[in-house]
Amino acid sequence: MTNQNVRLPQGTVKKTFKGYEEIHVPVPKKKVDPSEPGLMPTSALPAWARAGFGTSQSLNRIQTKCYPSAFEHDGNMLICAPTGSGKTNVAMLTMLREIGKHRDPNTGDINLDNFKIIYIAPLKALVQEQVGNFGKRLEPYGIQVSELTGDRQLTKQQIAETNVIVTTPEKWDVITRKATDTSYTNLVRLICIDEIHLLHDDRGPVLESIVSRTIRKQEQTGDPVRIVGLSATLPNYRDVAAFLRVDPAQDLHYFDGSFRPCPLRQEFIGVTDKKAIKQLKTMNDVCYNKVLEQVGQNKQQMLIFTHSRKETAKTAKYIRDKALEMETIGQILRVDAASREILREESEQVGNADLKDVLPYGFGIHHAGMSRADRTAVEDLFADGAIQVLVCTATLAWGVNLPAHTVIIKGTQIYSPEKGSWVELSPQDVLQMLGRAGRPQYDTYGEGIIITAQSELQYYLSLMNQQLPIESQFVSRLADNLNAEIVLGNVRSRDEGVDWLGYTYLFVRMIRSPGLYQVGADYDDDETLEQKRVDLIHSAAMVLEKANLVKYDKKTGRLQGTDLGRIASHYYITHNSMLTYNMHIQPSVTPIELFRVFALSEEFKYIPVRQDEKLELAKLLQRVPIPVKETIDEPHCKINVLLQAYVSRLKLEGLALMADLVYVTQSAGRILRAMFEIALKKGWASVAKDALDLCKMAEKRMWPTMTPLRQFPECSGEIIKKAERIDVPWQSYFDLDPPRMGELLGMQRQGRQVCGMVAKFPRLEISAQVQPVTRSMLRVELTLTPKFEWDDALHGRAENWWVIVED
Known part of the structure; x- marks a missing residue:
């Protein structure tokens, strides 16, 4: 992937220091084309x-x-x-x-x-x-x-x-x-x-x-x-x-x-230390030196991007403490008394403890874990120039438009829940962060500084100087994407599949650089790569057939979708996950086992159990209601526990664990819906009902033992607490009038409000008339009568129901 012989622009300088080296790339010259027309009004x-x-x-x-x-x-x-x-x-x-x-x-x-x-x-x-x-x-x-x-x-x-x-x-x-x-x-x-x-x-x-x-x-x-x-x-x-x-x-x-509206001067700093602790210290020291140089001497504002929420506060405190120790803090803080006073006042208003600690010194922190009010305060103070150095995570680069003269990317490793490990920052993240360098209305140029490990220096040099070609990743998802086209009816045979591949970026790249895409010498006289495409489609179709997602006739090349294939396509489920569900969802499966099947999904296969999470996972394991078969060392146990912790609304400590929770729950809705539809297609009523309950638990974040009143946004915590303490079945609530409701909850005043909510709870009265038509066929006539008050704000445009008929 790395381009070893990077051609760097003229005027590039390399400097070596103890523990790191710097490469300075000058600002590109604006090209003036005399024939270029003026700007169009x-x-x-x-x-x-x-x-x-x-x-x-x-x-x-x-x-x-x-x-x-x-x-x-x-x-x-x-x-x-x-x-x-x-x-x-x-x-x-x-x-x-x-x-x-x-x-x-x-x-x-x-x-x-x-x-x-x-x-x-x-x-x-x-x-x-x-x-x-x-x-x-x-x-x-x-x-x-x-x-x-x-x-x-x-x-x-x-x-x-x-x-x-x-x-x-x-x-x-x-x-x-x-x-x-x-x-x-x-x-x-x-x-x-x-x-x-x-x-x-x-x-x-x-x-x-x-x-x-x-x-x-x-x-x-x-x-x-x-x-x-x-x-x-x-x-x-x-x-x-x-x-x-x-x-x-x-x-x-x-x-x-x-x-670029504000051309970019680039600096690449490669840290030569191999040990992680030394690397971190060197990176922090380099940040301190750059702050002194840019903020202290040139009086410019600066953004420092780090890659975890905790790291924002750690970095800000390190630079501040070192400035206090070296007695250089006066150079970083604004001289005028007014802005110092503003910082002091604001630091008393904000909620985040780390922010309170660093604000008076002209430092700010910003990440998605802070309250909206704190983030807005920091954004405004930075825009007004009161905060000189803002340490933040990448969310700031993608969301809020807050440019600064200098941007530092401190370290280039970021945690990826899909891969379950630390990976290099993606090119678009780097470009987006450095896109914040330079303020077009004030600066003639901006400065972008990337601090990374020595081994990654080449990669970022070639990335920033536009020398990395863009390749296709399509082969990795070929089977699932082919399935989607089969379900749509766009691809009905192997030949149509070959035609469809001719429209992809993969096809363009295979023709341009065959070696990269395993197009060997056997395909030399095949100019449109027809045979290569046939081979790709054939092997993808075999994979899909094995997972029961398509029917594939190898002689005629005919491809036909199945019900499972449709579920996989509509819910964006991979063929390997479908294979797993198909194997484990049986007529006898229990709700406890459904949680386990969810945890076996391919989506989560890279999520590991880290040594430092085991203590927290063990605590969570004791607090979640559904028993887990596996031990804490197994990733399946962790995923099961995370889903239950999400439904139970438990608070988590660890950064990586939090990232994993978000990743697991983002996929939960569609995976559980797919499991429900599989049970439905197989005609297993009790399994379908359990799976539907599981979908609702994850969507509403509540267990069946909790009071349904939790689903009303206006219901107070006090009412919920009282309702969950008394042991009265939900059905009985529908028969109570306001005084009796108030008496039941021991909250006389709230009786009317609770009755109002209960009246809006969706329920139907169903009466059925059943007539046998033949020995194997019944005619069922259903009458559905709604027994609740409609409220647009609550029910939206429509409410969906599933009517399950079982023998």
Whole structure:
């Protein structure tokens, strides 16, 4: 992966110190092209389109160059440009182009029922930021912008009312995997994919899936869908353009580092110590030296990124303590008495103890574990210049736009719950963090400093100087993605599978560098790699058949989906997990065993049990209600305990354990729903009911023994406590009037409120008439009568029910 012979720009200097070495890369020179036209004023846009650009007077260099292909043509586009250089506005131009097609030039009315625009961003934080950004700018056109992520589902009606949907790649993949609901996917006319260089990441296959599905469908139906890719600068942009079917002469735009609004001076520091403790101390000392140099002498603000929440406070305290010891704190703090007073006052207001401790010295900390109020206070103090040094985690880089003259990335190892170990930071994280260096309105350049281990220095040098080509990771997910296409009916045979592979980025890269993708000499005379694709599809189909997800006829090549295949595709379950569920979910399975089956999922196979977590896990194991068969040394035990700890709302201590909990519970909803559907398809009523209960426990975070009143947001903790102390079955609550309810709970005043909640609790009265038709067939007529009060705020647009009929 590392490019050993990195060509570094002229003027690069290397310095060696005790314990580390520094490489300084100078600021790139702005290229001046005499033939380049001036910036395009926004007044040159059609009058109706100017509202989308608010008060800006002109487009910037990148937007001016992209304007003709973005706003005057309909071809697919790829724009490669540095972070923070205004690519989003190019996407905005393509949106306005689409909106313009549905606008009546005489009346100015826009026909909102005829089109949808999808904007795909890789992280929830970015999705929320773009919803705010586009929502404000498209408001003058009466266009609704909505977020669609794991956290935010939209009802059919909301989707119908929305024209611009901002979502994550996975979510859009799941939606387009469901063939039944094409009512609005057929209206999509424009898809913008932000950060398309993520093709290189573990999540890359999702992007390949979406793009190949879109282009193939477009060719089959003839409905035009425009795809616009936005990416950071990368060397093999022509490959990505070929994958997106972009016309390289007209619609491919590539801008290098000199187009950054605030050019970047880079420093790479490689720590030569091998021992972890020494490495950490050297990194801390380097941070201290840089703070003195930048904040002390040059009076510049600085962001320091660390990779765990605890580390933010440790780093801030280390630099502060060393400055106190060396008597240099006066150089770091602002001189004026007013800002010192502000810091002192604010430090009394904030809740976080570590923040209280460092604020008076001009240091701040910021991470997702802090309260919203504390984070906002820190953001405001930094923006006003009262805080000189802000130590934070990566969430700040992706969410809040707080630039600083200097950015330090301290250490490049980050904990990954999927892999269960520490891994190197992903390229897009590094680019995003360094994207915060330099404030365009004040600085002529920004400074980015990466502190890493000596062994990783080459990797970051080649990464930052755009010399690492982007590869396809599609083979790793080939079987699951093939299954999704079979379920959709897009691939019905081996030959159609081969055709589908021809639309992927994998295909583009296999042709460009066959050696990397095991395309050996046997395929030499096969120019379109047809045989290689046949082999890939054949082996993926065999894997899927083994897991009972498809039926595969090897002679004719026919591929046919199964019920299990449909469940796997709709709930995003891997074929190995389906194999496990199929084996373990039997008619006799108990609720206790269902927890265990959940823990066996392939999604969690890399989560280890660490030595330092065993004590905390042992404590949790005693506090969770469902017994666990395995011992504490086994990862399955840990996953089972984490799911139960989540349902029980227990507090966790360890950082890595917390990251694992979040990872396990993010997948819990869809995995448990899939287990429920498997039981349903097999026709096992009691197992299905147990699995459905388990789904609800995880979704509502409560056990069946707890009072259902917990599901009412307005129900006070006091009422819940009283209701769980008395041993009265839930059914009896429905017969009580307010005075008797108050008496039962020993809370006379609350009787009326509790009765109001009980009345809204969803329940049905079911009466059935059963008639035998033949010996093996019954006719069942059901009458369902709702016995509860409907409340839109509580029940939303609809309530779902499962009616289970068993003999």
